[in-house]
Amino acid sequence: MASIADYYAGKSVLITGATGFMGKVLVEKLLRSCPHVRALYLLVRPKAGQSMQERVSDMMKCKLFDRVREDNPDFHQKIVPISSELIQPGLAIGPEDKETLTSCINIIFHCAATIRFDEPLKHALQLNVMATQQLISLAQQMPHLQAFIHISTAYANCNRRHIDDIIYPPPVEPKKLIDSLEWMEDSIVRDITPRLIGDHPNTYTYTKALAECVVQKESSKLSIAIIRPSIVGASWQEPFPGWIDNFNGPSGVFIAAGKGILRTMRANNDAVADLIPVDVVINLTLAAGWYTAVHRSTRPKAALVYNCTTGGINPFHWGEIEHHVMSSFKRNPLEQAFRRPNANITSNYLMNQYWILVSHRFPALLYDLYLRLSGQKPQMMRIFNRLHKAIGLLEYFSSQDWEWNSENMNMLMSHLSPEDRKTFNFDVRQLNWPEYIENYCIGTKKYVLNEDMSDIPAARQHLRKLRNIRYTFNTLLLVFIWRVFIARSQMARNIWYFVVSLCFKFLSYFRASSTLTN
Ligand SMILES: CCCCCCCC/C=C\CCCCCCCC(=O)SCCNC(=O)CCNC(=O)[C@H](O)C(C)(C)COP(=O)(O)OP(=O)(O)OC[C@H]1O[C@@H](n2cnc3c(N)ncnc32)[C@H](O)[C@@H]1OP(=O)(O)O
Numbered sequence: 001m002a003s004i005a006d007y008y009a010g011k012s013v014l015i016t017g018a019t020g021f022m023g024k025v026l027v028e029k030l031l032r033s034c035p036h037v038r039a040l041y042l043l044v045r046p047k048a049g050q051s052m053q054e055r056v057s058d059m060m061k062c063k064l065f066d067r068v069r070e071d072n073p074d075f076h077q078k079i080v081p082i083s084s085e086l087i088q089p090g091l092a093i094g095p096e097d098k099e100t101l102t103s104c105i106n107i108i109f110h111c112a113a114t115i116r117f118d119e120p121l122k123h124a125l126q127l128n129v130m131a132t133q134q135l136i137s138l139a140q141q142m143p144h145l146q147a148f149i150h151i152s153t154a155y156a157n158c159n160r161r162h163i164d165d166i167i168y169p170p171p172v173e174p175k176k177l178i179d180s181l182e183w184m185e186d187s188i189v190r191d192i193t194p195r196l197i198g199d200h201p202n203t204y205t206y207t208k209a210l211a212e213c214v215v216q217k218e219s220s221k222l223s224i225a226i227i228r229p230s231i232v233g234a235s236w237q238e239p240f241p242g243w244i245d246n247f248n249g250p251s252g253v254f255i256a257a258g259k260g261i262l263r264t265m266r267a268n269n270d271a272v273a274d275l276i277p278v279d280v281v282i283n284l285t286l287a288a289g290w291y292t293a294v295h296r297s298t299r300p301k302a303a304l305v306y307n308c309t310t311g312g313i314n315p316f317h318w319g320e321i322e323h324h325v326m327s328s329f330k331r332n333p334l335e336q337a338f339r340r341p342n343a344n345i346t347s348n349y350l351m352n353q354y355w356i357l358v359s360h361r362f363p364a365l366l367y368d369l370y371l372r373l374s375g376q377k378p379q380m381m382r383i384f385n386r387l388h389k390a391i392g393l394l395e396y397f398s399s400q401d402w403e404w405n406s407e408n409m410n411m412l413m414s415h416l417s418p419e420d421r422k423t424f425n426f427d428v429r430q431l432n433w434p435e436y437i438e439n440y441c442i443g444t445k446k447y448v449l450n451e452d453m454s455d456i457p458a459a460r461q462h463l464r465k466l467r468n469i470r471y472t473f474n475t476l477l478l479v480f481i482w483r484v485f486i487a488r489s490q491m492a493r494n495i496w497y498f499v500v501s502l503c504f505k506f507l508s509y510f511r512a513s514s515t516l517t518n
């Protein structure tokens with residue numbers, strides 16, 4: 001059997017979502033590890049005043065592509081941007097482009113989606129479900145297509161505790177839902193969304209479940225595989241450790257904690273934090289593309305599903321994540337932290353509300369007061385309100401755990417040659433979590449916040465200043481409490497003397513007993 005790189009040699013690959021977090025890593029890895037791939041056709045839309053060509057050339061200038069640029073400075077010649085808006089009829093692909101695609105594409109990687117948890121249902125449905133349906137229809141017109149790889153999420157079935165490598169019946173027949181929402185006003189859809197999504201936490205997981213069902217329907221006509229990654233984090237090894245470029249999932253939480261803004265969050269210390277590095281997901285995706293294509297004539301007539309998770313193989317827990325994130329940001333602090341990094345997770349609702357009041361709202365109020373008094377615009381309360389909204393949406397995933405079957409991931413690994421196992425490594429047993437989390441935190445500093453590592457001494461100095469402010473503040477608070485409450489009331493003074501003498505007695509007792517034992 002051909003190696004993975006040999007298989008991709010001379011192939012034309014179509015990628016949706018190439019400008020996104022995972023899409024970029026996919027494009028980079030294909031160009032670097034499969035240098036003889038014929039062409040990568042990227043479906044991209046113009047956005048924020050930039051044409052699709054400008055967006056793609058900006059993307060290729062990004063640091064992620066440094067290694068490919070070194071190996072092959074002309075790599076951009078393999079990239080063919082195609083203008084496409086996935087929520088438009090026919091994906092808004094022009095007739096000439098459609099002709100080109102249908103005549104030459106061999107493999108499709110469908111990564112595009114809206115991953116926002118608060119996306120209005122209609123839009124999530126249009127992009128995550130209807131666009132998938134349209135892409136499959138296009139794929140059916142491609143005579144040379146050998147594999148269609150759909151990126152789903154491990155949480156598409158998060159209303160179940162144990163999730164196998166299979167497609168579950170959808171919560172509703174997608175076509176029926178699409179037809180009934182079509183005529184409804186947005187406000188009505190918004191009102192009935194909670195009833196429709198039922199035991200799904202948001203429109204994202206709900207529509208991703210429906211998309212799997214759409215894909216399954218076509219699996220007898222096409223060679224399809226579904227990849228279900230869990231919580232995708234920074235890269236582990238490739239193209240370099242710690243690469244990340246967004247605030248999604250845990251990254252935003254890590255940054256907020258590193259900046260000393262986030263001090264408390266609801267999460268279960270003992271629940272498995274099913275993070276998976278982005279390079280692992282992409283390596284598995286490319287290997288699945290190869291496997292699906294190579295076995296297309298002998299495969300069973302159903303889509304193979306790959307749960308791409310770490311929990312069952314190399315588990316790590318939210319409590320451990322908290323510990324390593326905090327210690328990493330203490331060693332490599334972020335610039336201009338609001339307070340010293342010290343976030344604690346708790347599964348207790350009341351405890352969490354208490355800390356939100358004391359460690360979020362109260363300091364924000366004080367700081368905004370200071371900004372007002374110094375003639376500046378208050379902003380801290382606004383930042384905290386947005387943070388609370390974001391973490392409120394994530395808590396569902398950090399407060400419970402799931403069990404995924406990773407049989408197909410293991411099966412795929414067993415089919416790889418020793419060489420491919422190294423080049424397309426997705427063996428998460430080798431993942432050293434503390435080292436990974438350290439690189440992840442440094443990655444958020446370098447690549448998301450664009451902070452310079454040479455500024456670390458200044459950032460440490462800033463943390464020392466914050467510690468001194470805290471000590472001064474605590475001392476003043478103690479003096480204030482003493483003056484206002486204790487010094488003025490006889491009863492409070494008596495209680496105070498009673499507590500002090502009790503402590504004194506205990507001390508004398510322990511000293512006496514330790515002298516006796518010696
Ligand atoms: C000490 C640490 C302890 C650890 C504790 C546990 C931590 C982790 C917990 C659980 C992770 C579980 C995740 C499950 C994943 C499932 C897997 C998948 O399949 S898909 C991928 C997931 N998708 C998302 O992550 C989209 C989530 N984001 C959204 O839905 C929106 O961005 C939202 C509602 C959060 C905000 O929307 P807007 O309309 O307000 O605007 P906008 O531009 O998106 O963001 C506004 C501000 O919020 C920050 N932000 C965005 N996401 C954040 C986040 N996750 N955490 C903190 N801040 C975040 C942004 O940086 C921005 O801040 P600025 O204005 O630039 O200062």
Ligand SMILES: NC(=O)C1=CN([C@@H]2O[C@H](COP(=O)(O)OP(=O)(O)OC[C@H]3O[C@@H](n4cnc5c(N)ncnc54)[C@H](OP(=O)(O)O)[C@@H]3O)[C@@H](O)[C@H]2O)C=CC1
Pocket residue numbers: 016017018019020021022023043044045047084085086087110111112113114115127151152153154208228229230231232233248249
């Ligand atoms: N990140 C994660 O933790 C996880 C992600 N996944 C899945 O992986 C896939 C990729 O996710 P990720 O890279 O993180 O997501 P991103 O949000 O980073 O990227 C989404 C991509 O989809 C494109 N897109 C969105 N809307 C349209 C549209 N109307 N027309 C054309 N293109 C569009 C975006 O293009 P543009 O740049 O123009 O907006 C972007 O390239 C998704 O299917 C997601 O469900 C699964 C599990 C976890």
